[in-house]
Amino acid sequence: MPSENNHCNYSIYDNMSTKMLEEILRADSQLSDCEEADTDAILYIMGVIASREEEYSTGRFTDINTAWQSFNEHYMPYIENNKSLYDDEDIKKRTNTRQISFFKFSLLRKMHRLTRGACIAAIITIFLLTGTVTAKAFGFDLWSTVAKWTRDTFGFSHTETQKTDSASEYDSLQEALNYYGIKEELVPTWFPERYSFRGTTVTETPMRTTIYSTYQNNDAEILVTIISLTEPSTSIYEKDESNVIVYTLNGLEHYLMTNMRQTKVVWITENYECSITGVFSFDEAKTMINSIYKEVKNEK
């Protein structure tokens, strides 16, 4: 089980990508009321981002003069005013209902957040002074890639037993299936020659046992995943705009689709959710599917 982190060891952030650090900051800004913010960690992360920006400027935080001018023009005049920068009507014009709710939640009722915000503001001020970022640029660009939502995904619903969280290694996918007493035909025996077997891992959780093998060709991979389900459940598969091709074999529908540069095959049989994902052609996908079954009864 995950445990509380050692808050004093911030060196782990040094090796993380800038985008990852930005995601952590975003997650921190959305902590619930009962969660304590680790201000030191946030300051450390922002320092890492600032130093990287200073060393390798991305051009994202350059408009300091414009932002400072905007701040003086739009916010400073209200400094003697005891109300918030925007009243509700202003916000309705600028945002939607969800944003208004967030505004009220964050600004008007949660005073302790101001303390955390003050720390962030202090860092931003430092950034301003060092000429690396502006508050406006910071707010817009830093979080711009967060919380993307997808429309075109692929999913199943289904049914399964087990109750641990252990992971085990096996010499082959079939060996793992044999160990778990799975007798269904689920394992491709043919793979593109350019790929070589890397390993099989099994991870058990209370409602799903995930058995997967990886085949590798330099940076390209094929991942064969077989999930034993004990309860109705749904995996979400990413896919692009291309159509799903249904390849029926032995009465089973295998769904072929693409996700950017990857091809995937997804199918369900009994209480097993199966997929083959990687860089391969549709023809190779069909050959892999054919190799699963000893006897091919019908094909479309």
Place this chain on the structure above:
Amino acid sequence: MKSKTIGIIVMTLILTIGYTPITNAMDYEPYASEYLDRYYAYIYPEGNGELSIWFEVQGAGTMEEIGALSIRLQERASSSSSWTTIKTYSYRNYPDMLGYNDNLYISSVDYSGKEGYQYRADVTIWAGKDGDGDSRTFITDVIIG
């Protein structure tokens, strides 16, 4: 004067920090991912109100970072119509929520809930490499603790 200035700066920052992701989420809807392939999450009632929240993230190949960024556990009494976020798990406090240099990552967090209450989780998963990546947010099925 000084405190008001800081207050205004704070408001400005919170406005920009708080609004931008939501706005961008509505403006930009990708159809696929170069980093994510498959994901799933569920809450398992262990009994006596104990819960474990499991998530599984499969990358589009081996990812430098893969797992969940945050899990917001929500609770609702059977007589209530509204959900309340009772616990937020962040990768920052629960490092096991993220794996490294892997193509598939499975992990969980625990919570001591109340028997008979309903629970669901708002899960944000992530996969990234080479300084870029994708996140998705979705909600688990509802279970009774």
